[in-house]
Every structure is written in structure tokens, then in C-alpha cells.
Amino acid sequence: MSKLASNLQIDTARLWSTIHDTATFGGTPKGGVRRLTLSAEDKQVRDWFRQALEQAGCEVHVDTLGNMFGLRRGRDMSKPPIGLGSHLDTQPTGGKFDGILGSLAALEVVRTLNDAGIETELPLCVANWTNEEGSRYAPAMMGSAAYVGDFTPEDILARKDIDGISVAEALDAIGYRGDTPLGAQKFTSFVELHIEQGPILEAENKTIGVVDSGQGVLWYDGKITGFESHAGSTPMQLRRDALGALSEIVLAVERIATELGPKAVGTIGEAVIARPSRNVIPGEIAFTIDMRSAEASIMDSLDKNVRAAAVEIAARRKVEIALDLVWRIEPTHFDPKLIDAVQTAASDLGYSHRRITSGAGHDSCNLATMMPAAMIFVPCKDGVSHNELEDAKEADCGAGANVLLHTVLALAGVAK
């Protein structure tokens, strides 16, 4: 690689200003962004992104599901491009960085290469995946999931939001139902920069997370059936309190995940008492469990141990506990060569870094089932995401974009 290329740095100030400029599309008074997929605000940012890519010399095309691709030609057009990017949609009360950083950093990489007059061997292709968030349409990571064949385009196009508007109608309404057949844009490999959405990098004062895996997920729907009775007149020893049983399950999930840690987490995020009343012992509770690990064997242990705990608690407390596994996705193992490329780029650039597991799902977790893929994380403030308070430092965003640049250069090669 030429000295020019190996010393190349993205323009952090330019990246930072694109982040803040585009944050006005759906910007909220609290400094967040509300940009639901395929909304008017999503059209605004998509139009801006298309124009910026075209001005940077990319050929932009859009597939059936609105996934956007900006191709920067390489010397060797016989091979599929190196993909880079993320998503531009947000949660209903989302922040300025989740997804957006990865998409705008990909644009910044192209701009930086243009400014330096660098041609890559392989072509590059900047991507903006449709509906990563899943807030308006299920499932989350919709565009990439369909891209890798988890869903047919017909299935996805027919899905409706809460107002009965289908994906097809929403795409047509903003002019983003493209001509490119789903899956026609191939990639040699794909690299995604993203904020961590967790507290680890910040806590350890590391700039770059070299993401080597994504957690598998176990989702359960649970129901506890005890016996509703009078809070005043039912002695303690004659109770069959559904909330007492739930409390033991909550603490069991916490203990099981901790014991199987550090590569395991477990959460009860929803718990609803049926017919709640201040002076009635809860008789029925519906709840969810979310357990994750990057290792399939740990996922098996999580599943086994939580089921055993539920059986023991139910028997001792004389309640019924039903646990229904509603979703299991296996862990993602990112490509070792790409992981090395990310780590080498971080090292060469002098950034502190550590291997990290992605706790959340990402488009690249879907893409990794079909092609070599990798991810780069940068810290976000207090680990907060999916929140208008989501924040990240300019220097960290710039560092992440530099790692993205040099990972892509390593994968694509420099022609001149």
C-alpha cells in the first residue's frame, strides 16, 4: 500500500457535521431523532444520502425493498464490491448515532478516497439497509434479513404498520421501491461501523471494539398461574402468589446468566399482573425472558437452567409456570480474516481496542450468514441507545471511521 494510502485519515469534522446536518431530518426537541423507516423523514435523509453519494461519484441503485446501494467503481470490476454501511432509520425516540454513524462514515470513506485520488482494486459499495429498527414494521433488520433469504420480498412487501399501511405502499409513497431485484447486488464482504449500544468500551476506556461475534438470542413468553386471593385475609402460608413466583424467576434468570457469564445475559423486560389490585394477591402474570450468549453451548445451558428453575419454583410455590420458547437465533461468528483486518487497522492507527461481542442484533449479523462480514464498535455515552439521550464523542466517531477506511482498504486493495 502506498504511503499516501497507509497514512490516510478521514475528515472527522466533515463526518461530524454530516451527522448533525442529517439529524435535522426528524430531529426532536430533546436532541434525538424520530425517523421511522419509510416515513417522510426517512425520505428526506434518503434523498440527501442519494445525492451525497452521487456527488461523490457513486452509482446509486435501490432494490425492491428500498435497500440503497452506492457503487464506487474499482480497478477490477469482475469481482463484487466490498460493502460498507448500516442504516438511517431510527427508533421512535432514537438518537443521532445508531445506524447513522455507520452509514455516514461509509460516505466519508468514499469522500476521503476521492479527495486522495485513490482507486481501489475491488469496487466499494455503500449500503443503507431498510428498517433495521423494526419499530414501524416487524421484523427488525428487515432489509438485510430478506436480502439473505430469511423472508421473501412478497412477504415483506405485504407487512403492515399500525395504521394498515403496507411496506409496498410506504415504499411507493416515498419513491423508494427500486428496480434492483432483491439480492442482485452481491458483495465480496461487508464491514459495518456502529456505536456499541452498551457500556463496556466506555467503562474500559477503549476507543475501538473489534467485534468478533454477535449473541444468539432466546426469547420466551411465560405465564404464571397462582391463585388470586384477599391480601388481608389470606395467611402467608396459604398463598399461591404469582408475583412471589415471578420474583424468584427474575432473580434466577439474573443468577443463571451471571454464573454462565461473562458471555451470557438474561433479562425479564415485561411482566404484567392480570387484574392488578392493591389488596389482591396476584393470581396471574404474563412475562417475557430474553437470554443471550455468543456461544451456542452457553445458550443451551441458559435454556436448561432457566427451565429447571421454573420447574423447581412452580413445585415449591404450588403455582403453574409455562415457558414458551418463541424465538431462538444462533450466535453470529464474524469472519476471522475480517476480524483480523479490523484489529490490524485499529492497531496500526494506534487506537486502544478490545475484542467484543455484539449484544444487539445488526444487519451484519444477517449478512454474516451469507458472506464474510465484520463490525467495528465505538463507545457511546453511558452505553445508552434507543434513546434521545444517545451520545458519542466526535473523536471516537472519527476513530471508528478511520478503522472502517483502513479495513476496507485492506480488503479492497489499492490500485493507485
Next chain:
Amino acid sequence: MSKLASNLQIDTARLWSTIHDTATFGGTPKGGVRRLTLSAEDKQVRDWFRQALEQAGCEVHVDTLGNMFGLRRGRDMSKPPIGLGSHLDTQPTGGKFDGILGSLAALEVVRTLNDAGIETELPLCVANWTNEEGSRYAPAMMGSAAYVGDFTPEDILARKDIDGISVAEALDAIGYRGDTPLGAQKFTSFVELHIEQGPILEAENKTIGVVDSGQGVLWYDGKITGFESHAGSTPMQLRRDALGALSEIVLAVERIATELGPKAVGTIGEAVIARPSRNVIPGEIAFTIDMRSAEASIMDSLDKNVRAAAVEIAARRKVEIALDLVWRIEPTHFDPKLIDAVQTAASDLGYSHRRITSGAGHDSCNLATMMPAAMIFVPCKDGVSHNELEDAKEADCGAGANVLLHTVLALAGVAK
């Protein structure tokens, strides 16, 4: 007392049929009763009750808050009557016995005395107290609470239900805003028959509960503030999970009440996660605590121990826990002479019996603050109440009414 009077028995079959006849006013398909206070169904049962009392020779009058009184004259009208009765309103999905048994047994006592041609020395007064349940209007035991001066009639009349209808409007709508000033109907003493609403009598195979006390009540509103974060990307040791903290409080309340038992109970009946989501660690939970004991010193210990537990849990888990005591009522100690009268009646009639504490609040707990009062309990199936499945045996209801009859005769005296 004449042999006729001392051998007198109520007509159990007649009592049983009035219970089932009136259960059609608001009867539900599952065999329960939905008869919210001052509703159209409440008017139906009130009209029926007024007519039945009048046909039994009582002078019926109604006070400002709809409390109904049916006076059966005695030989000595210079003294206030012996009161007997309960309430006819039900929970939204209530049963056929809660309150209703005591009201209809009071009517049955009058009918039995009429049939036997017995005049009492003191007059009797059958009462139906407005809104014991508190389901439509707060507070519960509204009519009796205002009667003893805990609330002004103006305050109560202005209270509104969930549809914005005031008590005054509801009373006018069904024609039960009466002329009798609140508190004008005096009593020498008051006796109330009620189902236990708990499992003790059934578990010990006793027919009659001689109620010597009513539990005091501590009600708290609680709030836990942790930190909402991503279920996938937040390591276990960096969480501030509000539901984990709640679970420890639930188990602490259970343990504290059990340790201070058997004369103590503690319940968390409501717990609501703010912005619940399957993949978000709960950051905020509102909850209630209900703790009760018939002994003031135990109530003090319950209060002290639960506050200490909350402080310890909050510090260890790095969450905030606010506990706000919103209601404290002291234990009720029923009148020793009236308790003896109930116990003597049960013994003389040959019914198995035991002293018992009322776990629930009752109109008689309010009345006991102003006059000698007592209660009689009979078993209910599985201790279930506030439920369409609420059930009681015909023989037990008849036994309770007989104890009511002979307690009232002992208190009122027999003229002829």
C-alpha cells in the same frame, strides 16, 4: 328469655332462596354478581330490599349518602336500636355472598322474629351501607366511614367515578339520595354477619368465626428508579435493573410478614414497569405494598423492617427506591361484651367456633370506632372472595344467621 325465643331458628331455606333470587340483579354467566355501587343493578337490589323490609313491617329510610335503614320497633323506643346488616354492592366480578349474606341474614332475622311474634325490648335496625367495595368510588367502606365522621357528606358527594359521574349524580339517578341527615340514625350497638373471605375456618373445619379484631392496614405507594438499558449489550454486573430490585422487595415483604406472623400479612398487588419492552432492562417500576396486623406493635415492626429492606436493596443495587405511606389505619378491637355475646350464641347453638381476626376491612370496623360492634364469620369455599367463584354452604350461612339472631336477641332483649 322465653323457651320460644331461646329455641328460635331462622329459616335457612328462605335465606338461601333470597340469596339466589337477589343474585339475579347483576348476575354474571359464571355465577357471580356484578353490582357496582349506585348502578342500575344496585337500584334493583335496593328496591327489592326496601320492599322486603317494608313487607316485614320495617320503617325504611335512607340517608344523604344512600345508606338504607329498616327500623323494626321495640318495646322501649327511648333507646337507639341494635343495628344489624352489611352491604349489597359487589366487586366488578364479585360473588353472591360478600356483604349480601349479612344484609339478607338481617332481613331473615326480622322475618323470623315476625313469624314467632317476638317483640324485642330495644328496637332493631337493618342497615345496607353504601359502597363498601370501593370499586366504583374511593374510599371503600364509604357509607360507614362518612357515617362515623371520617369524611364530610360534601366530600363524598363530590367524588367521581371513572366516567366522571359524581356520587351525588349517581344517587340522584337511582333515587337513593335520602332525606335522613348523615349520622342521624343512631345505634346502641351493631352486629354484622359476613363470609370470612379467607381460608382459616374451612381449613380448621369450624362453622363460626367469633371476630375479636380487625387488622390495621399499612398502604404504601412505591417507585423504583434504576436505569433503562439494552437487554443484549448491558453486562450483568453493569445493570441497574428496577425489576431485579422489585423482586427482592417482593420476597422481603413476604419474609418480613412471615417472620412477624402469624398475626401479620404483606402483599404487593400492583407493579407496573414503565415503557416495558422484551429487550429493554426495566428502568422504572411503580408498585404498591399492603401490610396488615391486628396488633399496632407488629404494624410498627412491619413498617420499620420493610423500610430497612428497601434501603439495603437500593444501596446494594444502585437504584432509588421511594416508599410513600399513603394510608395507615389502626387495628380494630371489637367490643368484649359483644364478642362474648357472639361466642355464647355460637356455643348455645352447638356450632363449632373459634376466635378470629378479620383480615379484610368491613363497615363494622368503621362503626366500632363510634359504638360497640361485633362481627360473625362463616366459612367460604377455598377462602375465595372478590371473585365470581365465591361460594359458601347453605348450612353455614344458616348457622351464621342463627348466631346473628341470638346475638341480636341477647343485645336487644325480648319483650314478649
